[in-house]
Amino acid sequence: MSAVGYPAALEASGLSKRFKTVDAVSDLSFTVPQGSITGFLGPNGAGKTTTLRMLLGLVRPTAGSATVTGVPFAELAQPARVVGAVLDSLSLHPNRAALGHLLVYAAAIGLPDSRARAVLALVGLEQSAHQRVGTFSLGMRQRLALATALLGDPQILVLDEPANGLDPEGIAWLRDFLRAFAGSGRTVLVSSHVLREVEQTVDRLVIVSEGRLVYQGGLDELRRSRQGRVLVAASDPATLAIALAATGITDAQVLPDGRLAVTGAELDTIAAIAHPAGVRIFGATAEPVDLEQVFLSMTSGRYAAGYPQGQAYGGPR
Numbered sequence: 001m002s003a004v005g006y007p008a009a010l011e012a013s014g015l016s017k018r019f020k021t022v023d024a025v026s027d028l029s030f031t032v033p034q035g036s037i038t039g040f041l042g043p044n045g046a047g048k049t050t051t052l053r054m055l056l057g058l059v060r061p062t063a064g065s066a067t068v069t070g071v072p073f074a075e076l077a078q079p080a081r082v083v084g085a086v087l088d089s090l091s092l093h094p095n096r097a098a099l100g101h102l103l104v105y106a107a108a109i110g111l112p113d114s115r116a117r118a119v120l121a122l123v124g125l126e127q128s129a130h131q132r133v134g135t136f137s138l139g140m141r142q143r144l145a146l147a148t149a150l151l152g153d154p155q156i157l158v159l160d161e162p163a164n165g166l167d168p169e170g171i172a173w174l175r176d177f178l179r180a181f182a183g184s185g186r187t188v189l190v191s192s193h194v195l196r197e198v199e200q201t202v203d204r205l206v207i208v209s210e211g212r213l214v215y216q217g218g219l220d221e222l223r224r225s226r227q228g229r230v231l232v233a234a235s236d237p238a239t240l241a242i243a244l245a246a247t248g249i250t251d252a253q254v255l256p257d258g259r260l261a262v263t264g265a266e267l268d269t270i271a272a273i274a275h276p277a278g279v280r281i282f283g284a285t286a287e288p289v290d291l292e293q294v295f296l297s298m299t300s301g302r303y304a305a306g307y308p309q310g311q312a313y314g315g316p317r
């Protein structure tokens, strides 16, 4: 249940899945609020697909529960109208045309043929309606899979690694599409193992590593919780580092190009410390936070400290 009293679009509570000797997912809890675009991030094998399959009632959890709009998927009266999913490359009949494929699926969930044409237009494939699917590029297949998920006009979209195989133009198209979809109050959960792929699309993140939660919260919160570095070209970087350390600014590293990379201080402060130490500053560049690096450090177990306050954190491994 969300803080304001209506159910989350998707919710995992203590979800665990063990395959024989493999703990694919361990005690995983997170929420996907309605109206959000939530990125589900983790390296390959982190348990993302298994978790999505549990949310959609395709895999039975070993422990814990998963709900869609507050109820288990199996209890949804009209699941196709609530949640649409693209989990793996659709098994497509190569000789069937795109429209023909959609007509079969539309009929299966009791929708009129006009809906098949409408979703084809939504994903920009109307020109290819009569083209055989066997001749489709990977990007076109992804769009057709998305069109299939959209047939029931669902409130929630769940996409597993939809950017795989897309060129930059395809990724930009997907970003615009998902934003428009969520702009009308609907919800998206999109998985990826590359934060950069979804960074411009999502507003929230759920990050998993080895089946466990390592972060859930806002993308901006995560960015704000990390400080960028100031790269300083100075007459004597070592002396400057010592002078900074004497004032408590201890995170300063000399880079291979001779500049000093300082974390935790603004340039004005650094300059004010350099001057009395007899160090001249020739130039400085502010380096923004590289979220991909933050993500990699969180999921490789090397990250040491500084998790945002109040965020769920699965603990060091």
Ligand SMILES: Nc1ncnc2c1ncn2[C@@H]1O[C@H](COP(=O)(O)OP(=O)(O)OP(=O)(O)O)[C@@H](O)[C@H]1O
Binding pocket: 019, 022, 023, 024, 042, 043, 044, 045, 046, 047, 048, 049, 050, 051, 193
């Ligand atoms: N049916 C299965 N039987 C046995 N092991 C499985 C099964 N499905 C997944 N696993 C294992 O569970 C772990 C998590 O896999 P999962 O596919 O959920 O991760 P993922 O984060 O989606 O990774 P990827 O991006 O590589 O698909 C892996 O170690 C995987 O080998």
